[in-house]
Each structure stands twice: as C-alpha cells, then as structure tokens.
Amino acid sequence: MRLKPILIVALAGLSLGTGWVGWSGNPLLLPVALAFPVLWSLAPGRAGAGVVAASYFLAASRGLPQGVATFYQSDLTPGLALWLIASSSFVVVHAVLWTSNVRYRPVAYLVASALMALPPFGITGWAHPITAAGILFPGWGWWGVSAMTAGLIGLVTRVWPAAILVLSSLWLWSAATWTGPNLADGWRGVDLHLGASLGRDTGLQRHRALIATAHEHIQQDGGVIVLPESALGNWTPTVERLWASALSGTTATVIAGASEMTLDGYDNVLVALTTQGGRILYRERMPVPGSMWQPWRAWFGQSGGARADFFADPVIELNGKIIAPLICYEQLLVWPVLQSMLHDPDLIVAVGNGWWTDGTSIVDIQRASVTAWARLFAKPLFLSFNT
Incomplete structure (x- = not known):
C-alpha cells in the first residue's frame, strides 16, 4: 500500500511528459501520445487513473491559460479556470471507465476513446491518441483508423510491450520515409x-x-x-x-x-x-x-x-x-x-x-x-x- 502513492506519482510524471512531447507541434512526435493508454492501464486504481489522465491532458493543452489571457487581455486566472474545466470531461471519462479487470479493460478504453471523439465529451476531446494514425499508417485511410484502434486496444492489455514494439517499428519507418501532404495544382x-x-x-x-x-x-x-x-x-x-x-x-x-x-x-x-x-x-x-x-x-x-x-x-x-x-x-x-x-x-x-x-x-x-x-x-x- 505504501508503494501505491509512489507508483501514481511516477505514472503521472510519465503521463505529463507524454502529453508535453506528443503534443509539442511536431507531427512526427504525435506517436509519443500512444504511451498514455499504457500508463492509464497501469494505474493502481480509479483515482490513480484520473491523476494520470489529468497529467496527460493538462500537459497537452498547456498553452490554453496563456492563450486565454492574451485573448481577454487579462491575467492567467480565467485561462487556468478554463484549462481545468476543459480537462474535467477527459479526466472523468477515463477515471470512471478504468477497471482493474484486465479482461474488460480493452472494451473500457475503447468506450473512453469513442466518448472523447464524439459530442458531447468530444467537444473538448483534444489530444486524442488516435490522431497518431496519420504518422504510423500514412495513406491507409479508414484501414489506418481501424489499425490504430486495434493498436490502442493492444496497449491496454497484457501484451502491451509487444504492441509498443510493433507501433514503434512503424513509427521509425514512417519517420525515415516521411513526406508532407500533397498539394493540388492551382x-x-x-x-x-x-x-x-x-x-x-x-x-x-x-x-x-x-x-x-x-x-x-x-x-x-x-x-x-x-x-x-x-x-x-x-x-x-x-x-x-x-x-x-x-x-x-x-x-x-x-x-x-x-x-x-x-x-x-x-x-x-x-x-x-x-x-x-x-x-x-x-x-x-x-x-x-x-x-x-x-x-x-x-x-x-x-x-x-x-x-x-x-x-x-x-x-x-x-x-x-x-x-x-x-x-x-x-x-x-x-x-x-x-x-x-x-x-x-x-x-x-x-x-x-x-x-x-x-x-x-x-x-x-x-x-x-x-x-x-x-x-x-x-x-x-x-x-x-x-x-
């Protein structure tokens, strides 16, 4: 029991780094966000899952307080308030759907992902890990969406090390052969x-x-x-x-x-x-x-x-x-x-x-x-x- 707080802090720190790096503005770093499902699944309880989710989301959306302050020409208070409010749906969804039952965890994460992709929760569904599909599966279209969904599910199961290995290999290959989107004449x-x-x-x-x-x-x-x-x-x-x-x-x-x-x-x-x-x-x-x-x-x-x-x-x-x-x-x-x-x-x-x-x-x-x-x-x- 004494190790539980230490584990939560460690997972939260890793989750914060995941959100910060994955959502830094470099498209090739988007796959870093795929560490979040793993960290969420390793949380030692519902509260821990909420802390992990909060760390990831707040890091990914870190520019919001300063942006709001600039927009309203005010101090950081309104921006900080909006930052916390916006994170609430992401945190609540991932905390409520967390389960210690390894058998049901893939379904739980799939439901959480779907909720954060669609209204009403999806209204603040920023930093969704599925966005990385475009980096790992360029040109795959809907097959890429399916493959990424399968990959996300694999990341919250017991075989997550193998899933990370496969996705990392795809990431390295994509980075080595990366080209930007095409342009249309005229x-x-x-x-x-x-x-x-x-x-x-x-x-x-x-x-x-x-x-x-x-x-x-x-x-x-x-x-x-x-x-x-x-x-x-x-x-x-x-x-x-x-x-x-x-x-x-x-x-x-x-x-x-x-x-x-x-x-x-x-x-x-x-x-x-x-x-x-x-x-x-x-x-x-x-x-x-x-x-x-x-x-x-x-x-x-x-x-x-x-x-x-x-x-x-x-x-x-x-x-x-x-x-x-x-x-x-x-x-x-x-x-x-x-x-x-x-x-x-x-x-x-x-x-x-x-x-x-x-x-x-x-x-x-x-x-x-x-x-x-x-x-x-x-x-x-x-x-x-x-x-």
Whole structure:
C-alpha cells in the first residue's frame, strides 16, 4: 500500500511528459501520445487513473491559460479556470471507465476513446491518441483508423510491450520515409501576420491590403487562394461587391473566413469570392467553447455567441472539387475530420486565426494534427493561418 502513492506519482510524471512531447507541434512526435493508454492501464486504481489522465491532458493543452489571457487581455486566472474545466470531461471519462479487470479493460478504453471523439465529451476531446494514425499508417485511410484502434486496444492489455514494439517499428519507418501532404495544382494557402487586428479592422484600407495580398498569389490560370479565418470581418453586401470588383479580369477564386450576423448571434463561415460575387461555403460546426460558442446565454434569454452546427456540412463543393473544411478549433477534435472523410473529399482546407496563441504551441499543434489526418487519408492539404 505504501508503494501505491509512489507508483501514481511516477505514472503521472510519465503521463505529463507524454502529453508535453506528443503534443509539442511536431507531427512526427504525435506517436509519443500512444504511451498514455499504457500508463492509464497501469494505474493502481480509479483515482490513480484520473491523476494520470489529468497529467496527460493538462500537459497537452498547456498553452490554453496563456492563450486565454492574451485573448481577454487579462491575467492567467480565467485561462487556468478554463484549462481545468476543459480537462474535467477527459479526466472523468477515463477515471470512471478504468477497471482493474484486465479482461474488460480493452472494451473500457475503447468506450473512453469513442466518448472523447464524439459530442458531447468530444467537444473538448483534444489530444486524442488516435490522431497518431496519420504518422504510423500514412495513406491507409479508414484501414489506418481501424489499425490504430486495434493498436490502442493492444496497449491496454497484457501484451502491451509487444504492441509498443510493433507501433514503434512503424513509427521509425514512417519517420525515415516521411513526406508532407500533397498539394493540388492551382491552390494556394496564404499565411498572414496581422495579429489581433485581423477581423477587427474592417476598414477600406485593410480590405485593399488583403486584396493586394490575394493578387500576389493569383496565377495566370486563376486558381484558388485561401485566406485565414475572420479575414473579411463581417460578411456584408458591401464587402461582397468590393471583392467582386477587385477580382474583375481574373478567373481566380478566393476562400476567406468571415462572420455572418444572425438574429441570435453569428456564424463563423468560409466565403468563396469571384468576379461574379460571393457566397457562403461553410458554417463552422464547432466554434471554440467559451470564447465563441456560449450556449448558456440562451438559458437566460440572452443572444450572442457563435452557433454550433456539430454535424452540418461536412464537405463543400467548389470548382468541381469536394473540400473538407476545418476552421481553427475543429482541427483539434476528432469527429469533424472523420465526418468529412466519410464523404471522400478531394482535399482539405484548414484555416485559423491564432493571433491570441502567441508564445504557445497551439497553432503548431493545430497544424500537426491536421497534417496527420491529411497524410492518413492521402489528401492534399491547404493551410492558412493568421498569427
């Protein structure tokens, strides 16, 4: 009994390191997260499993307190509170489903993994180990998802050393032969470095500057230019006419983020702009909880906040291509990308506005996560972030 606290501390320390390294923003380090199921299974009790889960999740999401403080221009208190609240679902699920019965443990972990991949628990289902499938099984698609699921189950059984050996071998082979996601001809993702002003400064000068940036990347045959989340600010008829006029004489299409006001809040959207005008392509399925998605406001008869559509519009069509769109927070979750992959899209477009993550690894983690999914399903990937 005296060794139990020591074991919990040791497992918690290893779990913390697993979350820290695995979710450092380097896609090739994502398989480190696969140590978490092993550490969870070795916990000497339900409380120990909760401590192991907390250590892993808090380390993986360590950039949240600083990011929230920057977003709200406050001290770390709100960020620390949100950090702990966000971890609660991950910790509770893994603590409740832990079992000392080795026979049932694989089923228990499979249920925990499924719960953290889907709403409602999956709303804060960051740092899911299954994301590593794209590194270990590049190009395998749904077979890779199945293989990774089998690997996760193997990691919580008595044969976990053999499972680690097999997965480590695949990891080494993948690292030695790694190549980034493919690109599609005529498509370009553009990164911006406009800080907090993007989406807030919506004056004519800012739009002219963005238009000039888009023109710099327009090719002779037109093509598609992708700009970050919130690039256009509020989506209005005036903005549409301005951009349509600016694109006159080209065959280019610009995809850009914007906000569409509604009677009870707003939608975080992607807009397609051509010389003929613009149209909304996509409404974000899962905005950031707290800062954007605030469902509790409706309970008190208040309006405001971004709407969540959860399972709406998993793919969009543009210029003959089927596109899997992922806006910012959706890149950290499991179900949005897997729902999109069910429709076998031609490519993935991932955008974000990460100015508030300065000094953290959040944007790097987003990029690593979506890169892994793109490699798993062998899909071209186009990224566009503002920092």
